[in-house]
Amino acid sequence: MQSGQPIGEREREILTAIVETFIATGEPVGSRTLARANREGLSPATIRNVMADLADAGFLEQPHTSAGRVPSSEAYRYYVEQLTGKARLSHEDENIIQDSLHGVADVQEFMERTSHVLSLISHNVGVAVAVGGPKNALEHVYFSRLGDQKVLAVVVTRSGLVRDRVLRLDLSQADLDGAARFINENFRGWTMDAMRAELARRLEQERSEYDRMMASVEQLYRQGALAADDAAQTVYVEGAANLVAGEQDRQRLQELLQTLEEKQKVVALLGAYLDAKQEAVRVVIGLDQAMPSMRNFVLIGAPVRVGGEVMGSLAVIGPTRIDYQHAITTVSYIARLFDKLLNESE
Amino acid sequence: MQSGQPIGEREREILTAIVETFIATGEPVGSRTLARANREGLSPATIRNVMADLADAGFLEQPHTSAGRVPSSEAYRYYVEQLTGKARLSHEDENIIQDSLHGVADVQEFMERTSHVLSLISHNVGVAVAVGGPKNALEHVYFSRLGDQKVLAVVVTRSGLVRDRVLRLDLSQADLDGAARFINENFRGWTMDAMRAELARRLEQERSEYDRMMASVEQLYRQGALAADDAAQTVYVEGAANLVAGEQDRQRLQELLQTLEEKQKVVALLGAYLDAKQEAVRVVIGLDQAMPSMRNFVLIGAPVRVGGEVMGSLAVIGPTRIDYQHAITTVSYIARLFDKLLNESE
DNA sequence: GACAAGCACTCCCGTGACGAGAGTGCTAAT
DNA sequence: ATTAGCACTCTCGTCACGGGAGTGCTTGTC
Numbered sequence: 001m002q003s004g005q006p007i008g009e010r011e012r013e014i015l016t017a018i019v020e021t022f023i024a025t026g027e028p029v030g031s032r033t034l035a036r037a038n039r040e041g042l043s044p045a046t047i048r049n050v051m052a053d054l055a056d057a058g059f060l061e062q063p064h065t066s067a068g069r070v071p072s073s074e075a076y077r078y079y080v081e082q083l084t085g086k087a088r089l090s091h092e093d094e095n096i097i098q099d100s101l102h103g104v105a106d107v108q109e110f111m112e113r114t115s116h117v118l119s120l121i122s123h124n125v126g127v128a129v130a131v132g133g134p135k136n137a138l139e140h141v142y143f144s145r146l147g148d149q150k151v152l153a154v155v156v157t158r159s160g161l162v163r164d165r166v167l168r169l170d171l172s173q174a175d176l177d178g179a180a181r182f183i184n185e186n187f188r189g190w191t192m193d194a195m196r197a198e199l200a201r202r203l204e205q206e207r208s209e210y211d212r213m214m215a216s217v218e219q220l221y222r223q224g225a226l227a228a229d230d231a232a233q234t235v236y237v238e239g240a241a242n243l244v245a246g247e248q249d250r251q252r253l254q255e256l257l258q259t260l261e262e263k264q265k266v267v268a269l270l271g272a273y274l275d276a277k278q279e280a281v282r283v284v285i286g287l288d289q290a291m292p293s294m295r296n297f298v299l300i301g302a303p304v305r306v307g308g309e310v311m312g313s314l315a316v317i318g319p320t321r322i323d324y325q326h327a328i329t330t331v332s333y334i335a336r337l338f339d340k341l342l343n344e345s346e
Numbered sequence: 347m348q349s350g351q352p353i354g355e356r357e358r359e360i361l362t363a364i365v366e367t368f369i370a371t372g373e374p375v376g377s378r379t380l381a382r383a384n385r386e387g388l389s390p391a392t393i394r395n396v397m398a399d400l401a402d403a404g405f406l407e408q409p410h411t412s413a414g415r416v417p418s419s420e421a422y423r424y425y426v427e428q429l430t431g432k433a434r435l436s437h438e439d440e441n442i443i444q445d446s447l448h449g450v451a452d453v454q455e456f457m458e459r460t461s462h463v464l465s466l467i468s469h470n471v472g473v474a475v476a477v478g479g480p481k482n483a484l485e486h487v488y489f490s491r492l493g494d495q496k497v498l499a500v501v502v503t504r505s506g507l508v509r510d511r512v513l514r515l516d517l518s519q520a521d522l523d524g525a526a527r528f529i530n531e532n533f534r535g536w537t538m539d540a541m542r543a544e545l546a547r548r549l550e551q552e553r554s555e556y557d558r559m560m561a562s563v564e565q566l567y568r569q570g571a572l573a574a575d576d577a578a579q580t581v582y583v584e585g586a587a588n589l590v591a592g593e594q595d596r597q598r599l600q601e602l603l604q605t606l607e608e609k610q611k612v613v614a615l616l617g618a619y620l621d622a623k624q625e626a627v628r629v630v631i632g633l634d635q636a637m638p639s640m641r642n643f644v645l646i647g648a649p650v651r652v653g654g655e656v657m658g659s660l661a662v663i664g665p666t667r668i669d670y671q672h673a674i675t676t677v678s679y680i681a682r683l684f685d686k687l688l689n690e691s692e
Numbered sequence: 693g694a695c696a697a698g699c700a701c702t703c704c705c706g707t708g709a710c711g712a713g714a715g716t717g718c719t720a721a722t
Numbered sequence: 723a724t725t726a727g728c729a730c731t732c733t734c735g736t737c738a739c740g741g742g743a744g745t746g747c748t749t750g751t752c
Binding site for chain 2: 103105106107109139140142144146150152154156158159160162164165166167168238239240241242244245250253254257258261
């Protein structure tokens with residue numbers, strides 16, 4: 001058999017058995033072990049034949065001759081694909097999640113706790129990001145002069161996100177108040193994107209007949225006071241310490257931790273693989289494409305939507321040797337919880 | 347010599363030599379190595395005698411007979427004490443710091459970058475915390491009804507800190523606006539502490555003659571809308587990955603990373619050892635007192651003040667085997683830079 | 693043809709022996 | 723007071739060795 005799908009029922013069974021025992025033990029799995037566990041009582045020799053076929057087809061790898069077999073990325077993909085989505089989270093885990101997220105109203109805090117509880121339950125890295133929300137409705141802006149050349153800009157969106165930044169600008173408080181009033185009166189309820197676009201249009205068009213206030217608005221706009229772009233994201237990464245137990249190579253361990261510390265990289269990862277359209281949990285095996293230091297790692301994540309718009313995403317990141325079923329149900333459970341909680345309060 | 351101070355000039359010299367070579371190499375240092383480096387050309391045998399004395403006095407420890415000596419915590423304390431404060435930061439390091447912090451106006455961002463640059467330069471863990479600032483002057487509050495039972499509270503202080511939280515409250519936007527107007531008009535410029543105290547007093551005293559607005563204020567107050575307490579701190583911890591190289595014991599490494607992930611613990615550490623009164627950098631050797639998982643670790647930190655009030659603190663955390671001189675000058679340099687930048691703009 | 697049994701072979705890994713290297717403590721000499 | 727010398731200790735890297743686990747292949751059986 002060369003690269004043909006291992007369509008046979010027997011092949012399938014043996015492949016998933018290999019994947020599962022490897023995930024459980026972490027050691028190359030040999031034909032004998034497999035034969036013992038196999039309920040049909042096949043002999044090691046038979047299993048060896050099948051294994052040889054699977055190896056030819058690219059599903060198994062051998063660290064060295066006379067060692068057991070290790071699943072390849074392909075094997076994991078196949079394994080995940082044939083998992084039934086029917087597994088339920090244990091009550092224990094459900095309780096932990098409920099306790100952890102109960103009564104939290106703040107999106108930020110929700111994200112923070114989510115990353116924490118994800119890492120806790122999965123024993124891997126839990127990640128949650130809240131995107132700045134260019135599609136969020138503007139609720140209120142506020143500008144405050146802090147001192148020489150410094151202005152504090154605060155933007156509140158209707159979903160409860162608060163972004164603040166300090167700009168280098170020299171405007172009086174009166175000017176700032178005027179600009180804020182203008183924006184609040186004209187753009188309340190607009191999406192950030194729409195507001196910015198309209199503002200840009202007006203500034204362009206009415207350039208000749210500027211009054212003092214519009215000049216202030218322009219300055220604020222140009223300095224990014226109203227930005228709600230990709231940079232305006234909060235990322236929570238927790239459980240990096242869990243990787244210590246799993247990764248033997250110290251060099252690699254350090255690289256991994258470093259990568260996880262660079263939050264933008266994590267954001268990029270999630271962004272690259274999760275999109276708004278997908279409905280369910282997505283499993284990405286082999287992150288080395290997007291991030292070389294993450295080879296042999298997988299991402300199990302889902303977007304969080306509020307009213308159709310992506311508000312953020314959550315994920316578990318761990319080695320290929322991860323409990324897929326468990327991680328998938330956990331992520332899925334929290335994502336649904338999220339949707340329910342966030343969407344009910346609209 | 348039993349527990350007497352190693353007052354002798356020779357002892358001092360040898361002790362610092364031991365500490366320095368141990369810091370540099372990480373291996374127990376023997377009499378021969380020391381003799382080679384010693385400029386007075388003492389023989390190994392003589393040095394052995396001195397070392398025996400130092401060991402008796404509690405400054406040196408021996409992993410096993412016939413191994414070199416390792417400095418004890420006492421030795422590090424003694425070593426740090428006798429360091430001259432005159433060392434200057436290398437221009438290279440100064441440039442890195444300047445580049446990294448240049449043009450940053452926002453306190454939060456300043457803290458974030460500080461922790462980053464600290465970890466970068468020291469090759470250890472960099473920490474920076476901004477305290478909520480109970481002594482900060484109130485600039486502005488803003489309340490917004492988000493939906494059923496949810497209210498967003500935003501507090502802006504004069505120093506540019508923005509705190510937001512979502513409360514479970516059911517007040518109309520009109521009520522919220524009234525309460526905000528009341529607080530802004532009456533308490534602008536007050537310190538958070540004073541404002542809270544006065545508010546509590548008034549609520550107590552005028553309980554009988556409440557109007558609708560004061561009732562709203564009370565609800566907000568009770569729900570913590572105006573809290574600016576210890577919980578309201580932001581912590582930045584960076585460079586945890588650097589510990590991988592230094593710590594051999596995996597079990598311990600994991601514990602360390604876990605501790606650093608629990609931000610409150612880090613805050614507690616800084617809080618326990620750094621106080622407003624101290625002028626310069628403080629070096630704390632042996633963190634196991636406050637945090638068992640941190641045994642054999644040291645903290646090199648300084649508070650950040652604005653106008654006499656503590657606004658936060660910064661620190662390097664690393665193993666006892668750290669380049670003290672370098673870490674001290676780095677922390678001191680950034681602390682001074684901080685003071686300069688923050689205080690100039692007042 | 694599918695499965696099983698047997699067998700020779702490969703490779704890893706734990707164990708114990710062994711010697712080099714580094715360091716110590718002590719004693720005797722300067 | 724210092725130092726040279728010496729016997730002793732402890733670690734660590736290397737190497738040989740054998741057990742264990744696993745493979746591939748060949749042959750045999752239903």
